[in-house]
Amino acid sequence: MSNEDRKERGPEEEPQAEEKVQEPQGSPGDPASVEEPAPAEVVGEEPPSPEEPASEDxxxxxxxxxxxxxxxxxxxxxxxxxxxxxxxxxxxxxxxxxxxxxxxxxxxxxxxxxxxxxxxxxxxxxxxxxxxxxxxxxxxxxxxxxxxGLTPIASDGQHFDPSVHEAVMSQPSEEHEEGTIIQTFERGYMFNGRPIRPAKVVVAT
Missing domain, CATH: 3.90.20.20 (GrpE nucleotide exchange factor, coiled-coil domain)
Structure with a gap:
């Protein structure tokens, strides 16, 4: 196309941009977009009265x-x-x-x-x-x-009893059974049925 033809036709028109329409925020079904109504004031209701003081009775x-x-x-x-x-x-x-x-x-x-x-x-x-x-x-x-209430504890010839006798030594003996007391070194005593001192004895083995 020649320059003359361009001059006769004039400048080409620029296409106009489409205007975008802004949509309102939120969709009609969105509960956030719906404004809640203000609570209605109760008309005619009086505030509670304080308790009455106790009577004299x-x-x-x-x-x-x-x-x-x-x-x-x-x-x-x-x-x-x-x-x-x-x-x-x-x-x-x-x-x-x-x-x-x-x-x-x-x-x-x-x-x-x-x-x-x-x-x-x-x-x-x-x-x-x-x-x-x-x-x-x-x-x-x-x-x-x-x-x-004091009584002596029997010892010579008795069988050794650790609850009332204390063996200070043992000695082999053919005349006595094993565990028999063959000699008393120190007599023992009981007071009212309770031993207060054991008898110190020699026991046959």
Whole structure:
């Protein structure tokens, strides 16, 4: 195409751009796009009134109940104090009674041992062989202690009993069965049925 033809036709028209129509945000079915109506105000409703104060009769009844509770509390406390005082007095009486019994028992035992002491003094003052006097004094002392509950533990010829015997050594023996006590080194004693000192013995093997 020549330049003249271009001039006659004039400049070519530029195609117009299509205008885009902006769609509203959200679709008609979208709940976010629907505005919620404001809550309707309740007309004619009055705010709740404060509680009415207690009447004089109710206050008087509460005071009476409180006074009753206080009286019961005082009664319980007084009863508890009395029980505590009675318990303390009873404990002190028992302690005094126990001490009195101990002193009386010791006094009686000492009084019974005084004749034994007298006989030992006489044996020491006697001339010649004093073995008979010492033997008699020993028998007298044994009788006093037996009345108090002291008894010797049998040992010679008995079968060894670890609850009342203490083996200090063992010795082979053809005359005795194994476990038989053949000699006593130190006599054992029981007091009121309870061993207070085991007998020290030699046991046959």
């Amino acid at each position: 109710e206050l008087a009844q509460l005071r009476e109940e409180l006074e009753t509770i206080r009286r019961e509390r005082d009664e319980y406390l007084n009863a508890l104090r009395r029980l505590k005082a009675e318990f303390e007095n009873s404990r002190k009486r028992m302690e005094r009674e126990t001490q009195r019994i101990r002193e009386a028992a010791a006094e009686r035992l000492v009084a019974e041992l005084l004749p034994v002491l007298d006989n030992l003094d006489r044996a020491l003052e006697a001339e010649g062989d004093i073995r008979e006097g010492v033997r008699a004094t020993r028998d007298q002392l044994t009788d006093v202690l037996a009345r108090e």
